[in-house]
Amino acid sequence: MSENAAVHAEFVKRFAAQDPSIVELLHPDLVVHEPPGLPYGGEYHGPDGFMELTGKLRARFDVTIRDGVIHHAGGKIVGIMRLTFDPTDGNSPTDMSIAEVYSFREEKISEIDVYYKDTKLIADLLAPRSATQLARASVSSPVPAVPAP
Amino acid sequence: VADAPPTPYEAAVKVFKALQAGDMDEVMAGIHADVVCNEAEWVPFYPGEHRGRDAFLRDVMTPMAQAYELEFHKVELLDAGNTVIGLIELGMTSRATGRTVRSPLVEVYSFTDGLISHLDIYYKDTVELAAAFPEGLPQIEVSA
Numbered sequence: 001m002s003e004n005a006a007v008h009a010e011f012v013k014r015f016a017a018q019d020p021s022i023v024e025l026l027h028p029d030l031v032v033h034e035p036p037g038l039p040y041g042g043e044y045h046g047p048d049g050f051m052e053l054t055g056k057l058r059a060r061f062d063v064t065i066r067d068g069v070i071h072h073a074g075g076k077i078v079g080i081m082r083l084t085f086d087p088t089d090g091n092s093p094t095d096m097s098i099a100e101v102y103s104f105r106e107e108k109i110s111e112i113d114v115y116y117k118d119t120k121l122i123a124d125l126l127a128p129r130s131a132t133q134l135a136r137a138s139v140s141s142p143v144p145a146v147p148a149p
Numbered sequence: 150v151a152d153a154p155p156t157p158y159e160a161a162v163k164v165f166k167a168l169q170a171g172d173m174d175e176v177m178a179g180i181h182a183d184v185v186c187n188e189a190e191w192v193p194f195y196p197g198e199h200r201g202r203d204a205f206l207r208d209v210m211t212p213m214a215q216a217y218e219l220e221f222h223k224v225e226l227l228d229a230g231n232t233v234i235g236l237i238e239l240g241m242t243s244r245a246t247g248r249t250v251r252s253p254l255v256e257v258y259s260f261t262d263g264l265i266s267h268l269d270i271y272y273k274d275t276v277e278l279a280a281a282f283p284e285g286l287p288q289i290e291v292s293a
Contacts, residue, residue: 037276071234071257073227078234080257080269099255099271101236115255115271120191123276 004104008070008077011102011109016065018058023047027108035119039126060126062086066095077102087125094125157260158228161235164265165224173214177206181264191275193282218242222251233258243282250281 007025014022032044032053040056043049057063068081079100086093096117103111116122155163160179167175186199186209194216195209213219220240227234235256242249252273259267272278 035274035276037274041274071227071229071232073229073234074225076227078227078229078255078257097269097271099257099269101255113253113255115253115273116275117187117271118189118191118275119273120189120275120279 002072003107004075004077004102005070005072007104007107007109008079008102012065012079015054020051023051025109026050027105027110029105030108030110030112032112032114034114035116037119037123038116039123060088062088075104077104085122085125091125094121096121154263156228157231157233157258157263158226160260160263160265161226161233161258165221165226165235169221169224173206173210176210177202179265180205181261181266183261184264184266184268186268186270188270189272189275191279192272193279193284216244218244231260233260241282243284245284246282248281250278252278 011022011025013019014025026047028046030044030046030050032050034041034044034053036042040053040060044053064084064086066082066084068079071078071080079102080097081100082095082097084093084095098117099115101111101113101115102109103113164176164179167173167179180202182202183200184202184205186195186205188195188197188199188209190196194213199205199208218241220242221237222240223236223238225236227236235254235258237254237256238251239254240249240251254273255271257267257269257271258265259269
């Protein structure tokens with residue numbers, strides 16, 4: 001396993017465990033690119049920026065990794081993963097694939113470029129719901145609530 | 150001695166050169182008959198899954214070329230063995246409205262028999278694309 005692959009594997013492990021020592025794997029000049037159309041979209045800089053982003057994510061979702069494939073190419077690592085996003089506000093969870101492109105410097109992660117299969121679905125999932133929608137969501141039903149388009 | 154078949158990376162480079170040159174016949178020569186193309190549901194063009202080379206040409210490549218002027222600002226192809234990953238920055242200008250969006254995207258290509266048999270496409274932001282191109286694709290008349 002290459003040094004970058006080992007760093008990435010450790011990153012995934014610590015992220016799943018919500019281990020704050022994950023920052024040891026991040027380069028001081030880290031940049032994370034999230035799609036601008038998301039409520040937490042934009043760029044995050046450095047380990048502090050990364051922790052800010054994870055805080056924003058965990059305030060909105062419980063995220064479970066279902067499966068994934070890791071590609072090693074050209075000094076980068078590209079992870080294609082299928083995740084379940086389970087909103088903390090009680091909205092229905094959704095499965096989605098994401099692509100993450102990792103770059104490395106000095107054996108630390110220096111860039112994470114995040115691509116969702118469909119950012120609009122995630123943005124809709126997080127959109128504030130009307131009182132009517134909330135009332136419907138609170139009623140037990142075998143049919144999951146559908147986020148407003 | 151017969152030439153060795155192209156590697157997936159070499160095959161992807163060839164397809165991209167043809168794409169940038171506008172040579173659709175050469176592009177489609179690099180696509181497997183049973184290709185599967187997975188797109189987001191919320192892109193204004195060719196949403197969802199497309200199966201087969203004919204459907205890929207009819208429902209993806211042809212209407213895309215008719216509706217948008219495309220400009221590749223960046224193409225970086227990563228060789229990952231039987232998978233090639235494209236890190237792309239694509240400019241799309243609607244021929245109907247003149248509106249332009251420049252979008253990063255990741256494309257993951259898998260290969261069968263030296264041909265692209267699966268395309269998995271991730272645009273940076275389908276929120277932006279859906280807002281920029283609400284008109285979507287025109288309906289294309291396809292002759293039998």
